[in-house]
Amino acid sequence: MKSIKFIFGILSFLLIGQSGLRAQYANQEQADKLNYTVEQAYETVQVKPVKGKKVKNVILMIGDGMGLTQISMAWVANQGKLNVDNFPYTGLARTYAGNKLITDSGAAGTAMATGQKTRYHSVGVDMDGNPLTSLTDLAHEKGLGTGVVVTCGLTDATPAAFCSNHADREQLEAIAAGYLNCNVDFIFGGGRTDFNKRSDERDLLKEMEERGYQLADSWADVEDYKGEKLFAVVDDGQLPLAKERGDVWQKAALKAIDELSKHKKGFFAMLEGSRIDDCGHWNDVPALMGEIFDFDQTIGKVLEWAEKDGETLVVVLADHETGGLTLLDGSIEAGQVEGHFSTGGHSGIVIPVFAYGPGASEFSGTYENTDVFRKIAELLKLQ
Ligand SMILES: [Zn+2]
Secondary structure (H helix, E strand, O other): OHHHHHHHHHHHHHHHHHHHHHHHOOOHHHHHHHEEEOOOOOOOOOOOOOOOOOOOEEEEEEEEEOOHHHHHHHHHHOOOOOHHHHOOEEEEEEOOOOOOOOOOHHHHHHHHHHOOOOOOOOEOEOOOOOEOOOHHHHHHHOOOEEEEEEEEEOOOHHHHHHHOOEOOOOOHHHHHHHHHHOOOOEEEEEOOHHHHOOOOOOOHHHHHHHOOOEEEOOHHHHHHOOOOOEEEEOOOOOOOOHHHHOOHHHHHHHHHHHHHOOOOOOEEEEEEEOOHHHHHHOOOHHHHHHHHHHHHHHHHHHHHHHHHHOOEEEEEEEEEEEOOOEEEEEEOOOOEEEEEOOOOOEEOOOEEEEEEOOOHHHHOEEEEOHHHHHHHHHHOOOO
16 A cells, blocks of 8 residues: 555656646747756866966956856856866956946947946947057057957957947948957957958958968968967857867967967957857857856866966956846756746846956956956056
């Protein structure tokens, strides 16, 4: 009798459990997009704090749309470890735009690149549309090497905020033309058609070459690169998602650092995990985990480089959160997570900032995203 009750109990648990699960999701496709279990968790690095005080180089790593939940979720999914765990200093930054509470990558990127809040959808210009000087411009003026390495198109908002100027981020051809006047030595990303399949029929790739850039259209070209200035546009649009992309962005980021470190006065590099944001817009947890893992694995390699170097400040942050994501359930042991999104757009919460290396303590506390510019400019003595 007892065993019959027991079996009945298990059966009803399974049935209710199953129907409960079905009720929770509109369909299997939605359930698949909100749940993720890791296949093979990756090992993380452990770096020691640096002792020196001199800030020679700054590596700014932006996870586009990477809020605190995205990081917490990736930590669970990677069975309780991330390279982000290494950072001794953390802070929170407010992201609102100059004319709107919920920002976009244009206004947020501009705030970090130039120290000024601007209009939603503006890149590298002030509230009135006037061009602003960015960290890459200032670093270049001081004789530092500069680099921008992203997984999106180079005309996309975040790289555009560091390399170009326009009141409307949608004007991709005009933003592409802005690269001709940028002060960046090592450029890597996608968005080729904005440079060479244009309504004005100009070939900006050729024009970049005339300005002293070595061109590259694949990782193989980048790997072999030994010049002074590189313009690598490796895809017509964005780079593919991490699953298909493999470790090409990781390698490009490390190559940029190796090349830029040849500058005797130091360097400033902006490395963006651009496609974290797309996965938030799609409300797709598995794709999101793939992007954050790629970003975090790159963080591990960058930290190991910075530990050896001893004069490099590494700052990891987001420009804004995407998806209004929450972590509802999961298992650290199984590397399993269940998420819930509250929007297909961005949210307005503060974003986490992680800092390692000389000057890192400056990034503790709560501040404006524009202060990220100010802190970096001060530490590198750019102003
Ligand atoms: Zn977005």
